[in-house]
Amino acid sequence: MESDPLLLARIQFGLNIAFHILFPSITIALAWILVYFRIRYARTGSETWLAAYRLWTKIFALSFAMGVVSGIVMSFQFGTNWPGFMENVGNIAGPLLAYEVLTAFFLEATFLGVMLFGMSRVPGWVHVSSTVLVAIGTSLSAFWILALNSWMQTPTGHGIVDGHLIALDWWQVVFNPSFPYRFTHMMIASGLTAAFVVAGLSAWRLLRAAGDPAAKVALRTGVLVAAVLAPLQIVVGDLHGLNTLEHQPAKVAAIEGLWETAHGAPLVLFAVPNVREKRNDFSIEIPKGASLILRHDADAEIRGLNAFEPDVPPVAPVFFAFRVMVGMGMLMVLLSWYGAWRMRKGVAPPRWLLWAFAGFTFSGWIATLAGWLVTEIGRQPWLVTGVLRTADAVGPVGAAQLGASLTGYILTYGLMLIAYMVVMTHLAGKGGASPEPQPAATERAIA
Amino acid sequence: MSIDLPLVFAALMGAAVLAYVVLDGYDLGVGMLMPAATSGEQDVMVSSIGPFWDANETWLVLGVGLLLVAFPAAHGVVLTALYLPVTAMLIGLMLRGVAFEFRVKAEGWHRELWNWLFWAGSFLAAAAQGYMLGAYITGFETGFGYFLFSMLVAGGLCGGYVLLGGAWLILRTEGVLQKKAIGWTRWGLLWVALGVALVSIATPLASEPVRDTWFDFPRTAALMLLPLASALAWLWIWRSTGRLKRGDSVPEWAPFAGAVTVYVLAFAGLAYSLFPYVVMDRITIWEAAAPPSSLKVVLIGALVVLPFIIAYTVFSYHVFRGKASAKLYDH
Numbered sequence: 001m002e003s004d005p006l007l008l009a010r011i012q013f014g015l016n017i018a019f020h021i022l023f024p025s026i027t028i029a030l031a032w033i034l035v036y037f038r039i040r041y042a043r044t045g046s047e048t049w050l051a052a053y054r055l056w057t058k059i060f061a062l063s064f065a066m067g068v069v070s071g072i073v074m075s076f077q078f079g080t081n082w083p084g085f086m087e088n089v090g091n092i093a094g095p096l097l098a099y100e101v102l103t104a105f106f107l108e109a110t111f112l113g114v115m116l117f118g119m120s121r122v123p124g125w126v127h128v129s130s131t132v133l134v135a136i137g138t139s140l141s142a143f144w145i146l147a148l149n150s151w152m153q154t155p156t157g158h159g160i161v162d163g164h165l166i167a168l169d170w171w172q173v174v175f176n177p178s179f180p181y182r183f184t185h186m187m188i189a190s191g192l193t194a195a196f197v198v199a200g201l202s203a204w205r206l207l208r209a210a211g212d213p214a215a216k217v218a219l220r221t222g223v224l225v226a227a228v229l230a231p232l233q234i235v236v237g238d239l240h241g242l243n244t245l246e247h248q249p250a251k252v253a254a255i256e257g258l259w260e261t262a263h264g265a266p267l268v269l270f271a272v273p274n275v276r277e278k279r280n281d282f283s284i285e286i287p288k289g290a291s292l293i294l295r296h297d298a299d300a301e302i303r304g305l306n307a308f309e310p311d312v313p314p315v316a317p318v319f320f321a322f323r324v325m326v327g328m329g330m331l332m333v334l335l336s337w338y339g340a341w342r343m344r345k346g347v348a349p350p351r352w353l354l355w356a357f358a359g360f361t362f363s364g365w366i367a368t369l370a371g372w373l374v375t376e377i378g379r380q381p382w383l384v385t386g387v388l389r390t391a392d393a394v395g396p397v398g399a400a401q402l403g404a405s406l407t408g409y410i411l412t413y414g415l416m417l418i419a420y421m422v423v424m425t426h427l428a429g430k431g432g433a434s435p436e437p438q439p440a441a442t443e444r445a446i447a
Numbered sequence: 448m449s450i451d452l453p454l455v456f457a458a459l460m461g462a463a464v465l466a467y468v469v470l471d472g473y474d475l476g477v478g479m480l481m482p483a484a485t486s487g488e489q490d491v492m493v494s495s496i497g498p499f500w501d502a503n504e505t506w507l508v509l510g511v512g513l514l515l516v517a518f519p520a521a522h523g524v525v526l527t528a529l530y531l532p533v534t535a536m537l538i539g540l541m542l543r544g545v546a547f548e549f550r551v552k553a554e555g556w557h558r559e560l561w562n563w564l565f566w567a568g569s570f571l572a573a574a575a576q577g578y579m580l581g582a583y584i585t586g587f588e589t590g591f592g593y594f595l596f597s598m599l600v601a602g603g604l605c606g607g608y609v610l611l612g613g614a615w616l617i618l619r620t621e622g623v624l625q626k627k628a629i630g631w632t633r634w635g636l637l638w639v640a641l642g643v644a645l646v647s648i649a650t651p652l653a654s655e656p657v658r659d660t661w662f663d664f665p666r667t668a669a670l671m672l673l674p675l676a677s678a679l680a681w682l683w684i685w686r687s688t689g690r691l692k693r694g695d696s697v698p699e700w701a702p703f704a705g706a707v708t709v710y711v712l713a714f715a716g717l718a719y720s721l722f723p724y725v726v727m728d729r730i731t732i733w734e735a736a737a738p739p740s741s742l743k744v745v746l747i748g749a750l751v752v753l754p755f756i757i758a759y760t761v762f763s764y765h766v767f768r769g770k771a772s773a774k775l776y777d778h
Contacts, residue, residue, distance in 0.1 A: 062548040062552065065548045071508075079515060079525070083523025083524075083526070090515070094516035094519065099745075101505070101508050102748055103752055106752075113499060113501070113502065162738075167741070401530050404531065412541055416542075419557070423549060
């Protein structure tokens with residue numbers, strides 16, 4: 001079989017970035033949850049909050065390490081496989097990435113050490129501040145990378161000078177049309193991912209040790225955060241969709257499975273897109289539903305894929321990934337609301353509910369990955385919409401070398417992921433009640 | 448006021464790479480020394496580098512990031528030419544990084560596996576970096592002779608990291624482990640001496656531009672200061688470790704300071720040999736440079752943020768000053 005280097009390069013990049021996103025999607029929000037646990041401990045002096053903090057710090061440390069090392073791989077991927085990206089839009093991408101390294105990476109990496117190991121070596125307020133700075137660092141990191149990714153989706157603020165694409169207005173580059181929606185959507189996605197991980201692993205612990213106080217407070221925290229964020233995410237997602245309709249209508253057409261421009265376009269709940277014949281088989285749809293949701297007018301026109309030929313994205317992956325994401329989101333709302341209601345006034349949840357939460361531990365991963373597939377595959381064939389095609393950015397590395405590196409990454413990631421799941425399950429099952437050296441005495445003096 | 452922005456960025460990038468090599472050098476060196484220690488000693492060794500490895504690695508991201516930002520044309524050429532060694536390095540760094548966490552949290556034979564992977568990842572990353580350095584100096588020429596040269600540099604850099612790692616351990620440990628570390632540092636010194644000698648002979652042979660730069664009298668006379676200073680630094684480390692071994696009172700930071708000096712001198716020599724090329728004999732820094740508008744934006748950010756980075760880095764080392772204890776990593 002003749003291996004196509006472009007396809008291999010895309011698979012490799014996709015694999016790298018999909019693996020990488022698993023971990024920041026947990027740690028961005030988990031860092032803030034840790035701040036919450038840490039402050040509760042500082043205010044109450046209660047061993048329960050300390051135990052929760054200590055357990056979740058271990059889980060955070062492991063997840064963060066996975067994110068850091070796969071992130072280092074990302075920083076090299078641009079150069080090793082996509083030199084055309086830097087050649088063409090390097091004057092935008094370069095500074096944004098540089099600011100991410102300078103303002104976010106060093107901050108989170110340095111204070112992580114103090115946060116993980118320095119509790120008994122620094123006054124309490126310094127330790128709390130370190131925890132906060134790690135959280136700020138991870139959030140800043142999300143800010144810069146989403147600014148870049150959003151610019152790739154909806155580029156503004158640039159111009160061609162002397163044959164080079166440069167930034168004319170950095171404010172417009174960073175705060176491009178899709179950025180506010182995508183940044184908010186991702187931050188909430190991280191919130192939901194972390195909330196379900198916390199709830200799920202705490203539920204797992206409670207199934208083995210029903211009275212574990214740290215697991216009880218962590219479960220409540222996870223469920224309540226999820227209950228607040230899940231409906232919010234649906235609203236933000238909807239607004240994001242409206243923004244995408246305005247700026248990337250081909251993507252919306254693929255999401256909706258709309259082959260032909262139509263007035264009163266139907267909302268397709270499920271179908272099997274038939275790419276060859278450009279229609280949907282076995283379609284279950286709500287008439288005029290898409291026009292209603294997207295344009296708030298049952299007879300409004302929605303442009304179909306035919307309006308964007310030949311620059312249309314692959315329909316099937318975008319179509320299905322979107323439905324996986326939305327479906328997962330709705331299940332998250334149902335589970336978190338029921339859980340919050342059932343556990344109100346501190347009532348202990350029934351075992352079946354604990355099992356449900358345990359089952360949903362990594363639901364955030366599924367939803368987040370599905371969402372990223374929608375947005376990135378939906379942008380194809382563009383790498384930067386209207387500016388640079390993916391095919392024009394790939395480097396000269398041949399299929400043999402690509403095959404070697406791809407194999408190396410698959411094996412390494414496979415090993416790391418299996419080890420991660422094993423250790424996470426083990427840590428969660430053990431809970432947070434291990435005897436630890438006490439933090440500095442000045443600890444208790446903070447208000 | 449007109450500043451030579453490409454030159455400024457070449458200096459910044461060089462500084463970032465130097466910082467990376469010294470900082471991650473010591474923790475990769477400690478990783479490579481793991482098999483020579485007992486289980487209890489291994490825990491102390493890991494504790495001595497635990498709070499720092501992540502921030503240390505970030506200098507690599509900054510270095511390659513600056514190459515990407517400031518010299519985009521060269522960035523693509525360099526990383527494509529070094530494709531497989533870069534991939535090997537990344538896999539090594541990945542395994543080493545997560546091994547920190549896995550080796551204390553896994554149980555039974557999993558723990559042993561991650562202990563081994565901690566060493567293997569450190570070694571792979573160090574060797575790959577050395578190989579990349581060799582290839583970079585010779586302008587990515589292909590051929591068996593060049594391959595051998597790069598392997599030579601790979602070995603030399605591993606020795607160099609062992610030197611840094613051993614010297615770091617002298618500073619951060621005590622008792623039996625410290626005594627062992629003194630021995631390791633001296634082995635590292637010998638290894639480095641051999642490696643540097645061979646590389647210094649081979650480099651002008653392998654690379655014509657370097658040959659021209661080095662043997663350009665009368666500048667060569669001034670250039671001789673570098674190997675001279677390096678030899679003096681080498682002797683300083685040899686003597687201070689010898690005296691430490693005998694129990695004489697010598698500041699414990701002396702071997703590490705000496706090792707850093709050797710690195711700074713080697714780096715200066717390298718920078719002098721390579722200047723003004725960012726891809727040897729093919730692309731100069733001015734040819735590869737991004738337009739001034741991008742460079743200015745990043746320079747302003749860097750100048751504002753770097754003092755903070757240095758300040759909180761110093762703070763972090765201050766927090767974890769003193770001798771490392773095995774308990775630290777039992778978090």
